[in-house]
Amino acid sequence: MPTSVSVIIAAKDSADTIVRAIASALNQAEVVQVIVVDDGSKDTTAQTARDADDGTGRVEVISLGKNHGPAYARNRALEVCRGQLAAILDADDFLLPGRFTRLLPHAEWDMIADNIAFVPTGYDAPLEIKGTDDAHPLSLENFVLGNLTRDDMHRGELGFLKPVIRLAFLKTHKLSYNEDLRLGEDYDLYARMLAAGGRFKTTRTLGYGAVVRPNSLSGQHRTEDLRRLADADHDLLALPLSAPERHAIHLHETQTRNRYRHRHYLDLKRDKGTVATIKALLGDPDSWLPVVSGVLRDKLSAPHAAPASRDVRYLFPLPEA
Template sequence: MTSSAMVCVIIAAKNAEATIGRAVASALRENRVCEVVVVDDGSQDATAQASLEADDATGRLHILRLDRNHGPAYARNRAIEHSKAPLIAILDADDFFLEGRFDALIDGDDWDFIADNIVFIDSRGAHSTEPQVPHFEPAPRFLDLEGFVEGNISKRGASRGEIGFLKPIMRRAFLDENGLRYDERLRLGEDYDLYARALLKGARYKIVHGCGYGAVVRADSLSGKHRTEDLKRLYEADLAMLSHPLPAVARNVLSRHEHHVRGRYELRHFLDIKASRGLVRAGIQALLRPTALPAIVGGIFGDKLEALRARRKPASDEPAPQRYLLPARIGVQR
């Protein structure tokens, strides 16, 4: 460990024994990392043991075990409490860092949050070799609240690419000074909520376009299986932010995000009633709430259209080609 090591990497993991070793190893090989905190969030497999097997005997790996599953927000807050490092980086249990991620990324003091590009890799080819990533021009820029929230309003049929998928490094001092932690009521959008509240507090959120984070894309990802209650809590998080005095631009964009998430909730709520009580009862309930009808009708139509497109798309066992979250220009390696 070098004298410049100042990053704590936090990995919240549930039933991740197949992937956690690679995640831990990728964090421990970074010379700017002084702590790796794995929170075993009520796993029923050998997640903790697989984490230990990736240890490099430098004393930087810490494993916290929770007796039951609490969700990523709770797990990450426990890790933040346990750690001491001035910088905090989040790593998902099935993802990994590209070698050298932090060497240039965390230099400078003009940011409170800083994020780099993400390479998305099909899970069918994710463990064969380290991905070959071009050297992209950094092209640094700052993300404001409007750009961040707008980037989290997903477009139907679009590839996974919302700004909310960025994995910024966060300054502990900024979080502490502003009383910011993950909202433990959220099991969906907990990152979005924390970063939006930070931006409302004046966080300087810097983005560079070089790539240092590898995200593994799975067809059965839990991120695509939202519970109805999770969607409700997420739009309520927007309402909580909207309950405070805000500039008009912030109020407008947060209202649009709340409307977007509420629409997804209304559709999911309708489908829940249909599944448990039948189409007629679901239809009656929808008619009693006319403001929900556009979201329900539009959502059903959109789902059927996507299903039709999926059936027409030829099946393939070949991994999809890797792609990047942020458009970037290849630069000259110095």
């Protein structure tokens, strides 16, 4: 059973959060290396990360001259991993004590992920790790379906999973992050691993804390990022897939491309005005329904926008104590 873990942290302007992230990784007995990739920060992220080493020399910092995005940054870290396993940690998040001790003994996996606690900014109460839960297989079809936005506007969140990844599998199948993506790069890698025969398991036992920030980089994306993610789905469809897998990916591609079309015409209206937007739409009938439904959805949802919650919520229901 592989037991050595390299934790990868892609960071941009994260000097105020990087110390807790690093400390939570160094506190794990299985961690042999914490690789911080400073992705073109304007603050003291790189030096703050170096200073956060606990004296064991496990913290390594790679400084990039300009911002390239998390996919590029993580690939640079993957190139220098010394552990048998890699674990992604966002720079404003944290690992719960004993995370890898609980996860790694589960059998037969190439990726394994645990439950996530989404905590509001400033939340500092301890999170209770309740009970234990068996690890269950997650198929490519169910993973992709778990990333769809449903009719009730609830966004699928399985793309937020932060699995521990067997590096030998990535090497054998020549897989890495798609550096063209600045949105959905995790989803894309996990889907390609599954399509290559990777075994993905999940457990409801809590192990990862994700800080919910209103200005989080993960919550911001360009219109172009949506098009690139839809194109990545299109590329996935070229792989040997079962009919249910193909259907699920097609649904995800269609939903993502429709979001792109909606955003594209909103951008056009902002930049060129209403008349130019209507003229463009008349020549693009495939975009009529996505644009109209997107506008209606925005109008219907805006008045009901809820204030940010101060409560912790979980990706999966917690296991019984």
